[in-house]
Each structure stands twice: as structure tokens, then as C-alpha cells.
Amino acid sequence: MLPPSLKTLIDHLSRLPGLGQRSATRLAFYLIGQPPADLHGLAQAIKDLPAKIKHCPRCFNLTSNSELCAICTDKKRQQNIICVVEDILDIIPIERTRQFNGVYHVLGGLISPIDGLTPDKLRIKELIVRIKQFLAQKVQPEIILALNPTTEGDTTALYLEKLLKPSNAKITKLNRGLSTGSDLEYADETTLINALKYRH
Template sequence: MSIYYPKIIENLVQQLSKLPGVGRKTAERYVFHLIKQTPAQNKLLAKDLHSLANSLKFCKKCLAFSEKDICQICADDKRSDNALCVVASFQDMINIENTKSYNGKYFILNGLINTIENIGPEKINIKKLVSLTNELIKKNKKIEIILALSPTMEGETTVLYLKRLLNSPKIKISKLAQGLSTGVNLEYVDEITLSNALKYRNEIN
């Protein structure tokens, strides 16, 4: 810890150092940049951080981050609700949205089953997925659930678990096509590869 900085600066440096990829040196650079900004710019940044802490919610249906109880995608009538794309995280959902090749709804698991780290099915949003699936089955004759999970050990374990859990004649379950390198996190897959993996998805039940 530096003894030269006033506490206001030191506190902010320490907070920013906690961000991924930001070491102490970079955090110091950021803080000195912020000091040079106008008070109005900094107040706006503070306001946005305040909103992040106080107003950001989870969509009641898909569990994506949202400003309202139901997110834009879930509320959009033009998107079909006979396809549900199950992803591990909000960022994965954004990555798939960016491919512009999917027009159904989403569901966010908020993690993957990881037996080594003791993350069982009860620790991710599986109960909520089952209730959403039941809701969709009532409205549609047949639905497709696309398991868009990383081709890692955790992703595969989760695929197997969900395949058994959601087994029903009314549900077609598919997963992203091979072609994604094994072990890669979806977060780092480029849009074209992801778009193809989605387009050539395979039915698994």
C-alpha cells in the first residue's frame, strides 16, 4: 500500500485494482485520469455505478440482467417462444445475440455443474429452468431446448444432466455443433464460429 496517497485516492486505487486484468499501476493510471475529468463526468460515472448497485435486477423469466421485471428479449412478441437457448452466463447470451442468428428465448443457468468444485445441480438455476420449460410446453406443441454450453467437462456434465432431466416427447434437445475446440469457454469464441455452432446444432435425444 502506498503511504503517499490521500485516502480518497488510495481507496479508489484499491477498488479498481480488484477488476480483472487491472493491476495496481493501471488502477493508479485510471484514478489520475478520473481526477482530470470534469466533476460532471465523474458524477455521471458515480450515478451509473449507483444504479448498477441499486436498480439492476434479474429478469423473472430468463434470469438475465434487466432494468425491468421482464427483460426486453422475454417481452418481445416477435421472438419465438418454442425455442429456448440455455446458457451458462449473461455474457454467453450476449455473445449469441451478437451472432444475430437466433430468434428464440433464453435461459441463464448462472454456472455449470462442476463435481470437482462441488457445484451440484441445486447450485445453479435448474429448478427455474424446469418451470419455464413447463410453461413453454403448455403454450407450444413441441419446443426445442438448445444447450449452448461450453464444450468443457463442466459443460458436458451439465448437458448430460439436463438431457435426462428434460427428457420428454414434447422437447427436442440439441447442443452446439462440434467445431468448437474442446475445453474452450464460449465467452472467447468468435461470432462466426458461434453462429455456425448454433446453425449446425445437433439433436441429442
């Protein structure tokens, strides 16, 4: 009973996280009422994603070309202080605090053998390469493990600590003012500022 093009749109929307068939339908009807220019803008922005959004080859944050991201190329940042996070979304709350002057390394997940996420599936090799480059220059890197306080987060932190221990890199963790089970993404700013400041 719905026009095919509307049905196609609803199908696509309902595959987005958090949107079921009902909310996808509601969203599609909302879009019908929007000015054509807005719809074209939205469509174009989505269309541009595959070609214009890339991963930084060093830290795996997002960048708009295949070159290093804005954080990795920022001369004012200390390149040897590397904050290790699970995914790109975790960078946003840390950046919002404006208290962190180092760079990042996005693992792309946490160790979870049940889900098939073994250490080799994460960007751990790439982290080791970065650490070795500093050590070769006689610069001591500091690795801040800013992983979510969940079982997977703890497992990953433990794994990395053991792996990195012989390397002579300084390894610190966010202070557990962050309550157990709470996501970095949803941590409030003061908590996060303290977690960074009192890292140990």
C-alpha cells in the same frame, strides 16, 4: 503518501477482476485528469447499478426493472425455443449474430462439484418449470444447450440431457465447430452462426 480519498479509490479499483494494485493506481491517476462532469457520470452509473439493474424473473438475463426482459417480451421471438447458457455474458455473442430467434435461460454457472456447484445451485428447477408450461399447452419446446465446450460444460449438458429426456422436449446442442475449451464469449461470429445453424 497518497491522499486518503485517492487511496480509497485505488483500493476499490484493485478489487476489480483483472486489475492489480499497479493497474488500479494507473487507472486512478487517469481518472484524476478527467473532467468533473465525466467523473460524476461514471460515479452515478455505478451508484445506480443495485437499484436499476435486476434479473429477469423468467430467463435471468438483465433487465432494468423487475419485469420480464426485452428478449422475453419480444413478440417476434419464439418463446418455446430456449437457448440455455452458463451466464449472461454468453447471450451477447449469440445476439450479435442476429440469427437466433428464440429466448434464453441463464443457468448461473456450470456443474462443478469441486467448486461446490451442484445442480441444485443452478437455475435448473426454473428451466424445468418453463418446459412444463409449454408441454401443458401442448407446445413442444426446443432446448438448445449452448454451454462452453469444457469439462464442466460437458458435465452440465449431459446432466440436462438425461434430466430432460423423459419430458418430450426437443434437445439440441451447438455444433462443435466451436473448438474444445474455447469460450462462447470469444467465439467469432461465423463460427457461432454455424454452431447455431447446424445444431444437432
